[in-house]
Amino acid sequence: MRRRSDKGFTLIELLIVVAIIGIIAAIAVTGLLRARMSGNEASAIGSIRGINSGQSAYSSACAHGGYATTLQDLVKPPTGSTAGFISPDLDVNGVLKSGYVVSIGAGTVATPVTLAANTCNVSSADSVASYFGEAHPVTPGSTGGRAFGTDQRGTIFQDPTGGGSVPFTAATVWTATTPLQ
Numbered sequence: 001m002r003r004r005s006d007k008g009f010t011l012i013e014l015l016i017v018v019a020i021i022g023i024i025a026a027i028a029v030t031g032l033l034r035a036r037m038s039g040n041e042a043s044a045i046g047s048i049r050g051i052n053s054g055q056s057a058y059s060s061a062c063a064h065g066g067y068a069t070t071l072q073d074l075v076k077p078p079t080g081s082t083a084g085f086i087s088p089d090l091d092v093n094g095v096l097k098s099g100y101v102v103s104i105g106a107g108t109v110a111t112p113v114t115l116a117a118n119t120c121n122v123s124s125a126d127s128v129a130s131y132f133g134e135a136h137p138v139t140p141g142s143t144g145g146r147a148f149g150t151d152q153r154g155t156i157f158q159d160p161t162g163g164g165s166v167p168f169t170a171a172t173v174w175t176a177t178t179p180l181q
Contacts (some may be wrong), residue, residue, distance in 0.1 A: 015105035025085060032141075040144045043098035043154060044135035045180065051104060051133040051168035052154050054086035059127075066127025067152060069106045071095065078120040081123040084166075097142025101167070107151050108158040148180070149173040156180040 004014025009017075054074045061078065062085075064119045068074045075084040075091045088097070093103040096107050106162055137144030140163055147159035149168025157176035159166065168176070 006023050035062075037142070037144055039145060040099040040137070041148075043135075043145065044100040044148055047097060047100070047102050048085050048133055048135055048148050048150050050090065051102075052150055052156075053097070054084075055104075055131055055133075055152070056154075058085045058119075062117075063127035066119075066129060067107075067131040069104065069131065071102070071104055071129055074104075074156075085174070091141070096138065098137045099138050101138060102133070102135045102162050104131055104169075105170060107132045130170075132168065132170040132173045134173070136167040137164045140164040149176060 016134075051071075058068050058074055059065055070093050071090050072092055074086040075088055077084045089097060090102060093105070095102050106128045116124065130152045132149060134147065134149045135179075136147040136159075144164050147164040147167055149157045149172065151170070151173045156179065157168070157173060158178050159173070159181050160178040167170075
């Protein structure tokens with residue numbers, strides 16, 4: 001008579017292994033979500049930096065010292081060129097990029113003054129004396145944890161609350177006190 005082999009795992013052992021795998025997966029998922037949020041924030045900061053560079057180039061080469069009030073104006077290439085002042089993926093105010101909404105508008109320097117009706121790229125709007133740019137997360141706490149803002153000074157500010165739920169405006173950028181470190 002042959003004896004049956006008792007090799008293998010018991011139900012308790014299998015449940016313990018499954019529980020350990022579940023705990024490791026839960027830790028990994030939260031780490032991955034934090035990494036994705038950090039990557040989205042880095043992309044938003046890069047977009048704001050690109051806007052600052054584009055506005056600087058637009059001001060000196062195209063708008064007689066003024067600034068654009070829409071992303072569409074910065075994407076348009078100047079006459080005789082094929083490249084705009086910013087990346088084509090930032091082609092419209094309120095564009096969704098990497099979990100952030102990115103926009104620009106007229107700033108609040110004393111009294112906004114219209115500078116040039118005709119710019120070198122035949123933009124849809126007049127240039128203005130100041131601008132602001134902002135990027136805020138679509139879903140605060142999930143797609144990003146901070147909102148970012150900038151203006152013609154070139155400094156990038158972050159939402160001091162860290163919640164990212166309130167987008168920057170021209171006035172809040174002008175009075176912001178928490179620069180990006």
